[in-house]
Amino acid sequence: METDGFLGGASTQTDTIDDDFDEFEDFYDESLPIERFLDRELSWLAFNQRVLELAEDDSTPLLDRVNFLAIFASNLDEFFMVRVAGLKRRIATGIAVPTNVGRSATDVLSDISAAAHQLQERHARAFQDLVKPELDDAGIHVEHWSDLGEKDRTRIDELFAAQIFPVLMPLAVDPAHPFPYISGLSLNLSIRVRNPKTERVEFARLKVPQMLPRFVQLPDDGSGLLRYIALEDLISNHLPELFPGMEILAHHEFRVTRNEDVVIDEDESENLLQALEKELLRRRFGPPIRLEVTDDMDDVTLSLLMQELEVTEQEVYRLPAPLDLGGLFEIAKLDRPALKYPKQVPTTPVQLLPDDPTSKPDIFAALGKGDVLVHHPYESFATSVQAFLEQAAADPNVLAIKQTLYRTSGDSPIVEALIDAAEAGKAVLALVEIKARFDEQANISWARKLEKAGVHVVYGLVGLKTHCKLALVVRQESDGNLRYYSHIGTGNYNPKTSRLYEDLGLFTADDQVGKDLTRLFNELSGYAIEKKFKRLLVAPLHLRKGLLKRIRIETENALAGKPSGIRIKVNSMVDEAIIDALYRASQAGVPIDIWVRGICSLRPGEPGLSDNIRVRSILGRYLEHSRIFSFVADGDAQVYIGSADMMHRNLDRRVEALVRLTDRVHLVYIDWFFEQAMSDSTSSWWLDSEGRWERHSRGDDGVPLADLQDAVMRRVARRRRPRAVR
Template sequence: MKDSSTNYQDRELTWLDFDTRVLELSEDPTVPLLERVRFLAIFSSNLDEFFMVRVASLKSKIERGVTTANSAGYTPKELLKIVLQRTDELVNIQAERFRDVIIPELRTHGIEFLKIAELSDSERDHLKDYYNRRVFPVLTPLVVDPSHPFPYISGLSLNIGVNIESSDDQDISFARVKVPSNLPRFIRTSDTSSFRFVLIDELIAEHLDELFPGVTLKDHFFFRVTRNQDLDLDEDETDDILETMEKELTRRRFGPPVRLEVDKVINPQVLNELMDELQIEPLDVLKYDSPLDLRSLNQIADLDLPNLKFKPFRSETAPELRDVDPASTDSYFAAIRKGEILLHHPYQSFTTSVVKFLESAAQDPQVLAIKQTLYRTSGDSPIVEALIEAAEAGKQVLAVIEIRARFDEMANVRWARKLEEVGVHVVYGLMGLKTHAKLSLVVREEGDTLRRYCHVGTGNYNPKTARFYDDLGILSADPVLGDDLSRLFNELSGYSTKHEYTRLLVAPHSLRKSLIAKIKRETRHHLDGKPSWIRLKLNSLLDEEIIDALYEAADAGVKVEIVVRGICSIRLNTQARRENIKVRSILGRFLEHSR
């Protein structure tokens, strides 16, 4: 760790602290067993994304020759070394926890992971039949020889490397079989209701001689490659951002490797050859004493065993909307006119509030226009369907789609094209900025006036994730808020230069400035002997100007409470800060997403 006089913790290291907390939930005895299994899978999924984006970014900086230390005191090269050492420790902890804790506990509940040698004859027969019918037809063995170059290894794919005994008439030493990702990872050993499983990769390995007849197989190993998935989109050099994004997404599939995961038992010479082919450094190699790619444990977590899961949870309709007549769109808008409705998802239903709001707007003959931001949504989105229905009914519909939403880029490109086809006005926000605001605006004709209804929230317009993301939202008919949203949508679609809002704080114009002003107000109150207190709830806290203002407040004696789910760069390096700043991270059944 750097000198404690440094005022900030490093972003990447605090993110690893966050994923460590996720991993710790897998051994929490108060968490049901299959939910603990799921946290192991979430840890793996998080770490994959971390390597694809953050580690990839560090490597890019090193390749560009960046040697300047960041605000936490680390150069890219120093930080990368620490990050790779730390992740190596974490994956070993994960493997140990899975092997020594989770597997024995699952076994006590009849859930077993078996090797082929442990199966009964009838189970072997069943799996042989399954392999012949479902697996063998989709496998493609690829050999490396003078006429077959080393194959492209797709990112995050699970692979079997095969070492082949060379002969006088065969110049072959290596082959690769890609494990199909569209088949279950865990295969039942029989058609019964038992929970005995083998890994599909081990089932394939058992039949490698059938894939390579006539050659001598020395041994095999499992490996997995992670590639750079960070987008490099130059908006200043494009006339069609949609087309440019599609090209960049194609290029991203072939990003350089940033991590190689292998069995611990891999032959050192073979590993060196694999590293040479992939141009991977020794520090980029993670060796596992457990199955690779534990994201697949979600399949086990989804088993129909209610006694090993959280108790079923059902969202309720917000009290203000319970008496709404489902057959009357006017009844829904009347409920909003009575007063602003605060929504807390998933405790209050997203479907009967936000989805119903937009569906009512699409169907209501008095609605003239709908304006909507879309950052992430579901594959069969009722939100998008409502916008399509509205456009087909002749309403004016604007969709501000953020096509740079990480790992949802292609889905958003498809939605953009689909919406444009039915006449929706589609824009992509402001150059150089991500449109991260979650907003809906509905303009409705009522008598001889136009009334604006709106939804402002912290969550994505995604009914599926709304079931397990903790988010806040407001449904409102307040004319002041409606006017703010009209101005903001005009800025997003028409490049308005006016950034004046009454109720909204909008980044990058006023959000930081307003928050700092409020923090400084509490500092003045404390120094003047008035009551003072600061509480923040955030996804991440990285902004150094805001952190400095919080330090100033704490140094003056203001009590500061921060609830932050993930990254937090605050460093409590003075006595006053340790006494006055309390930082908590809430992790559990629901993903804390409200702020």
């Protein structure tokens, strides 16, 4: 589920666990209870458990259940590669890791291991016992070799010889052949063979080719069923062909997860691009941090793997085959609409539609009439954000385009629009964040392509990641004056993820927003240090201070008997200063609603501390990704949207931007959005003060509760352009 990268950047240690602790002491408030924060790592595992619960739920469409199983696996891989890796590195180097409950980092790691073991075992059972039988009933069979008849095996023998055997590379392990390097997340077979002439027992490793389909479709047997077999199962039953003359004693599957942290010293690097490329080459050789093996692996083989890979018993995960259920993404993509959520076709925001249906949309003219708030994926990214940039690239009156790019797709029309604009002679600035975790190489490629087209490419500020989602178009109007057209969003400029991620974006021709963005882009591309923004809150200098100020105002209003209230929607709520301010606001009587997708370190409902705080979480067909900050402000609502989560990385080590919404219609919509999400009649998870998430998906009568995302679809689909006044 995306994680949109759940880790973030810091000075010389980019995206590591160090970032979350370095400034902990600066914000610690000794007047509040010491155990007021929930452990963030265990909270993240609880989030992934909620993903798993969607896969276990038989009311979720079957292929979407398969998809959630794959998402769970992918999420957990990244968690180990970064979060667990960061903890282990700090322990190994003797760097202290403060905890919220006064325990050592070793204790925290032990708790993580225990919870992760339980979740992985539950995940495997969900596939074997819940989802796989339903796939069988739906005519989608994941077969085992033992299920196949002689005719099938003959056909598979032919397929193996023609398409699989040529790419396999068995590697022996003996005095002449040292134990091979095992790449991270690769699926492997451990094989023990015996030479019948010498009786000598040898060990070999075989990597399951990643370029081949993980689940191989079996030939049609006339049954009308879709039948698949796991690639490793198929290969395992052809090992005699790989080791002719040898006796196969045992074979088992295993998989290694490695530390995938990227660590660069930006202060010492003369060329950030080259330094990052070198570090990416080293990433694949990080130390192992998790070893997954099939539960039938013998002790001799396991001991050899543990010794060679230098992993401990705590880092070994025994699971039933097949390992790496992330491979289920292939099954989830099957074209079986009846087994998936009903297809939802995004609409074009009504404000962007032309008055004359036969004419071409003019986004600049539409923005001249007022701000436009778009809600993806319910409203189309292609006919809003993408169209905005494509129109800007083609418009001869557009003089300049400035944009941030954090993550984008491999065939991005956004990048192509910037290239077209540059080739048309416009001034184009692209701030490409090449440190976006796991998208580094793709962003480097795009940066070079943009540079070749004449785009001015910059890589942001030393020590900071540029995470804000901004686009600014400068256009010369018919009267000769220049006008700013701006877009500020909560999600990436990525057409693919825009169909899966829930995000908000504001289009505006407001002159003040345009000036704010101009100053911000100057700061990002040059040496300006901007301290004043009118309609924006910008990190790292102003965002936390601005939010703390608004929380304090709500606190003061509550104490004075004035209307007050705070509503926040984020992916993660971790920052201690923000949480402590919310605790104090709750103690003053401010009603507070926190809507969080993933991690939450705040304890709601704790008597005397957080009685007035509710925390809810919603997961579904779309990944809830927008960030919203709403304050009652004694009747003068202050509502912001933007890219920042409440974490140290976002508030201290990233360039983030929130923009204030001012249009009354937009404020009403945001208010409705929160009311729906926090309603007891909406399906959601509720967090208690002990850190437990309880799912509320059915009423007392057993009837399913309302689905928020369905409600948003219906509301957006009902929107109509206001009739013109005659």
